[in-house]
Every structure is written in structure tokens, then in C-alpha cells.
Amino acid sequence: MTHPYWPLFDLLLGTPDLTLRPLREADLVRLAAIQPPDLELDPGATRFDGMPEPVNRGLVAFQGYWKAYGTWSPASWALPFAVYHGDDLIGTQTLEGEDFPRLREADSASFLVTEMRGRGFGKQMRRAVLALAFDALGAERAITSAWHDNGASLGVSRALGYAPNGESRHARGERVDRMVHLALSRDEWLASGHSAGVEIDGFDPCRPLFGLEG
Numbered sequence: 708m709t710h711p712y713w714p715l716f717d718l719l720l721g722t723p724d725l726t727l728r729p730l731r732e733a734d735l736v737r738l739a740a741i742q743p744p745d746l747e748l749d750p751g752a753t754r755f756d757g758m759p760e761p762v763n764r765g766l767v768a769f770q771g772y773w774k775a776y777g778t779w780s781p782a783s784w785a786l787p788f789a790v791y792h793g794d795d796l797i798g799t800q801t802l803e804g805e806d807f808p809r810l811r812e813a814d815s816a817s818f819l820v821t822e823m824r825g826r827g828f829g830k831q832m833r834r835a836v837l838a839l840a841f842d843a844l845g846a847e848r849a850i851t852s853a854w855h856d857n858g859a860s861l862g863v864s865r866a867l868g869y870a871p872n873g874e875s876r877h878a879r880g881e882r883v884d885r886m887v888h889l890a891l892s893r894d895e896w897l898a899s900g901h902s903a904g905v906e907i908d909g910f911d912p913c914r915p916l917f918g919l920e921g
């Protein structure tokens with residue numbers, strides 16, 4: 708049944724091996740349980756004294772979910788997808804837009820459970836949200852960032868045609884480290900043919916949420 712108020716819940720992205728559906732509250736307990744130890748959580752997220760660390764880490768997933776939908780506006784949105792391989796929840800892929808109707812630029816972030824890495828799924832799920840960004844939302848540019856030593860994340864971006872877009876210095880735990888920025892233009896995306904094999908279903912009713920005409 709289609710959702711009467713939040714059309715994002717009927718959006719579906721398909722790739723040859725994966726299905727991406729906007730996260731629902733019912734996914735969160737499972738999502739919190741599969742967060743891999745190397746997933747760097749928002750350092751600004753609230754940590755609650757007295758909670759065991761695994762519970763605190765899981766709470767970040769819950770509060771991130773409520774924040775994403777609870778503060779959604781066409782000018783500032785974050786769309787977290789649950790990534791399924793068959794019936795198994797294996798990770799998340801988020802697409803974000805700040806001032807998107809004007810800037811037409813989207814950022815992304817993701818994780819996969821450890822045992823599903825190295826099989827091309829990271830590239831497939833990024834391709835899925837890039838197809839949404841460029842082909843459905845009309846983005847002009849996609850950006851992404853990763854620590855200089857995050858070989859797999861940088862590898863996904865390079866494989867999909869992103870180009871270097873500078874570096875910045877950020878606090879990483881107790882030290883300072885290099886964050887690498889990359890960008891992919893609309894022309895590069897269209898020329899790459901990487902949207903082939905990505906299916907987008909249920910997008911039209913979502914257009915007003917992104918500030919796009921119906």
C-alpha cells in the first residue's frame with residue numbers, strides 16, 4: 708500500500724544484486740546490530756554516560772534516523788537507504804543535499820557489513836544513489852569525502868569517475884588527519900554509462916520533498 712503522507716517510503720532503487728529502500732523505524736534495531744566496528748560515527752553525536760558503548764553506538768543510528776526525517780526540508784535533506792541483498796540488511800547508503808534546489812549538488816556516505824565487502828556492492832549502491840541524484844533529481848555535481856587511508860571508499864569513488872577536489876584537515880580522535888574530497892560532474896556521470904542497470908521506482912510522488920515541480 709502506498710504511504711499517504713511520506714512518499715519516500717515507496718521509493719525503491721534496484722541494482723543487479725541489491726535493493727535500496729529508504730530506512731524505516733522497523734529497520735533500526737537490526738541496523739544498530741550490524742554496524743561494523745570500523746564505521747566512524749558522527750563525532751558530534753550525543754553519547755550518554757552510563758550506557759554501554761555498543762548501546763551508545765546503536766543510539767547514534769536511531770537519533771540519526773529521527774533527525775534525517777524529522778528535520779527534512781527541500782533546502783536541507785538526508786535520505787538514508789537500507790541496503791538489502793535478498794532479505795538480508797547488509798548496510799546503508801545515504802544521499803544528502805544542502806541548498807539542493809539552488810546548488811544541485813549531492814553528497815553521499817555508506818557502510819557495508821564486513822563479510823559483504825570486496826564484491827562490488829559498494830560500487831553498486833553508490834551507483835544507485837548517483838542515478839537518483841543525476842537522473843531523477845537533476846544534480847549537476849556529486850561530492851564525497853573520505854580519510855586519505857580509506858582505500859575502499861576512495862576506490863569506489865575513483866572507479867565511478869570522481870576526480871580529486873582538494874583535501875582538508877580534521878580532528879580524528881585525538882589527532883589531526885587528512886580528509887580527501889572528490890567530485891563527479893553531471894557530464895562525467897552521463898558519459899560513464901554507470902546508470903545502466905539501476906532501476907528507480909516511486910520517485911515522482913517524492914518530487915515536492917526535494918523542491919521539484921510535480
Ligand SMILES: CC(C)(COP(=O)(O)OP(=O)(O)OC[C@H]1O[C@@H](n2cnc3c(N)ncnc32)[C@H](O)[C@@H]1OP(=O)(O)O)[C@@H](O)C(=O)NCCC(=O)NCCS
Pocket residue numbers: 745746747815816817818819820823824825826827828829830831853857858859860861862863866
Ligand atoms: C566503503 C565501502 C562501503 C565500500 O564497499 P566495498 O564492497 O569494499 O566496495 P567495492 O568492492 O564495490 O569497491 C571497492 C573498490 O575500491 C578498491 N579498493 C578496496 N580496498 C582498497 C584499498 N585498500 N586500496 C585501494 N583500493 C581499494 C577495490 O579494488 C574496488 O575498486 P575497483 O572496482 O576499481 O577494483 C566498505 O568498504 C565499507 O563499508 N567500509 C567501512 C565504512 C566506510 O569507511 N564508509 C565510507 C565512509 S562514509
